[in-house]
Amino acid sequence: MSGSILRRSGIALISTAVLVALPVLPFRPAGLGVQGAAAVTASAASGPEGAVAGQRTGQGQGHSAGRVTPGDRPGSGLGGRWRGGWAASPQAPAGGNGQNWSETGFVRQTVRQVVRVSTGGSRARIELSNRYGSTPLKVAGASIARTARGASVRPGSVRALTFGHGRSATIPAGGELRSDGVGLTVGALESLTVTLYLDAPTGPATFHALAMATSYRAAGDHRSDTGAAAFAETSRSWYYLSGIELSGGRAAHRDAVVTFGDSITDGYGSTPDANRRYPDALAERFAATGRSRSVLNAGISGNQLTNDTSGSGEKGVARFRKDVLDESNVGTVIVLEGINDIGASERSITSDSLTPEVSVRQLIAGQRELIRQAHSRGVKVIGATLTPFKGASYYTERGEAKRDALNDWIRTSGEFDGVLDLDHALSDPADRHRIAAPYDVGDHLHPSDAGYRAMAAAVDLDAL
Structure with a gap:
């Protein structure tokens, strides 16, 4: 049947046998072995905080960037290793997405941003990104x-x-700085507020478009304010802030989980300012066990796996190293990416979309x-199956x-270290090509x- 077409519910499907016959990369088991684990540990432990920050290209004014102090040395009794508490993938300045300050940027203004961390600690530091800036970014102060x-x-x-x-x-x-x-x-699961004064x-500002959270702006320097009175302007994006890291408490292992994908990972349609994205729900599941873990969100709304997109970030294969x-x-990444490649390329057949057609072979x-x-x-x-989209604006048979x-390839190829079947978790039992009504925000995508919550509930915590 290697050249056959199967039929299911009247829709043509490429045979799984065709997919399995494609060239397969050497498969590495999830376990690294004693030597591999030792090499990873040595790599993670090498160098003081300054060495880690030195890999970023920004520098503190008059000082080397991220210069280490004794309490911040990895493994020290005061600080311990740093681990991710929160992250957002940087994007180039672009219009749209409601009130958006990325194209105009800032001058003599304070921007205040609220994020929730997935794990706790006794010390904190932030990461700022000027990845898509065209000029050096001066941060006059931060809190x-x-x-x-x-x-x-x-x-x-x-x-x-x-x-x-x-x-x-x-x-x-193009630089980043811790x-x-x-x-x-x-x-x-506590919320932190990061305030930047940009004199x-x-x-134009490097930002993350779909925050699903409110950011605030004030004229002048208000980085030390405890009240909200000066912050009269709001936006639903994050600016320059790309990460918060924590240390202290339990020792950090290679146990951070990064969720990588598009708007479904980014949390489009979830309740604003409520932390209802699927990575948020996953972090809550870990916390409920009494052993929280770093769960970091590397989703970008509109992102594609194989194509760069205007306003939706570099293609997934290009940004994966930087963002994950x-x-x-x-230690683990959950990959949920490809539905926009499919939908946008199908739309381009009947519209003026510039997205090239994508094949299953290209997605694989x-x-x-x-x-x-x-x-x-x-x-x-962990490979996640693409969720149903029948009825969405770019759906075609x-x-x-x-x-x-x-999805058949993700389930059966054996190339992933594990499979998360989100297609099954969200689909309507009466029509497997649709999202079940209680799980649909209303756009059928x-x-x-x-x-x-159902997506997070489908994750086997022991497999991560």
Whole structure:
């Protein structure tokens, strides 16, 4: 049957036998073995904090970037290893997405951003990205605090941040920079507020478009304010902030889980300011066991696996290293990517879309490239089946055939270290090509809050 076409519910499907016959990359088991594990541990432990930050191209003003202090040395009794608490994938400035400050940037303004961390600690540091900036970014000052409500923070919790022991920092165009660590006791699933004062004109800003959370802006320098009165403007995007890392508490292992994908991972359609994305629900499941883990969200709304897109980030195979593998202590990545490649390429057949047509072979090649990159770093890869999309604006029967064929390969190829069957978790039993009504936000593509919880519930925690 290697050249046959199977039929299911009247829709043409490429035979699984055809897919299995494609060239297969060497498969690496999830276990690295004693020598592999030792090599990973040695690599993760090498160098002080300054060496880690030195891999980023930004520098603190008058100091080396991320210069280490004794309490921040990996493995020290005061600091311990750094682990990811929260992350967002940087994007190039672009219009749309409601009130959006990325194209105009900032000057003599304070931007305050609220995020929830998946795990706790006793020290914190932030990562700022000027990846898509065209000019150096001067950060005149920054602070971190425990969130109270909205733009207000808890009195007594505001901590001024430094960069190489300097209060300000300049990040070159294309660069990224971690701050020094600061003492701040944080619990798992607690919200933190990061405030940046941007005095000099920034130009267009590197940002993350779909925050599903409110950010705030004020004229002048309000980085130390505990109240919200000055923050009269709001946006639903994050600006420059790409990560928060924590240390202290239990020792960090290579146990961070990164969720990689498009708007379904990014949380489109979830309740704003409520942390209802599927990675949020996954972090809550870990916390409920009494042993929280880093769960980092590397989703970008509209992102594609095989094509760069205007406003939706670099293609997945290109950004995977920067947004996943360069995070601290990553042990596992869940890959859910490809539905936009299928839908957008099908739409291009009947419209003026510039997205080239994508084949199942190309999608498989893209998935294999992610597996190759992850395994080269000793990272486990969980392949997630693409969720149903019948009734969505870019649905076609031909696109559905591609989705089914790719899902069959994900389930049966044996090339992933594990499979997360989200297609099965969300589909309507009466029509497996549709999202079940309680899990559908209404556009027949994106899950509701209940759908995102169902996705997280489908994850075998012991497999991560």
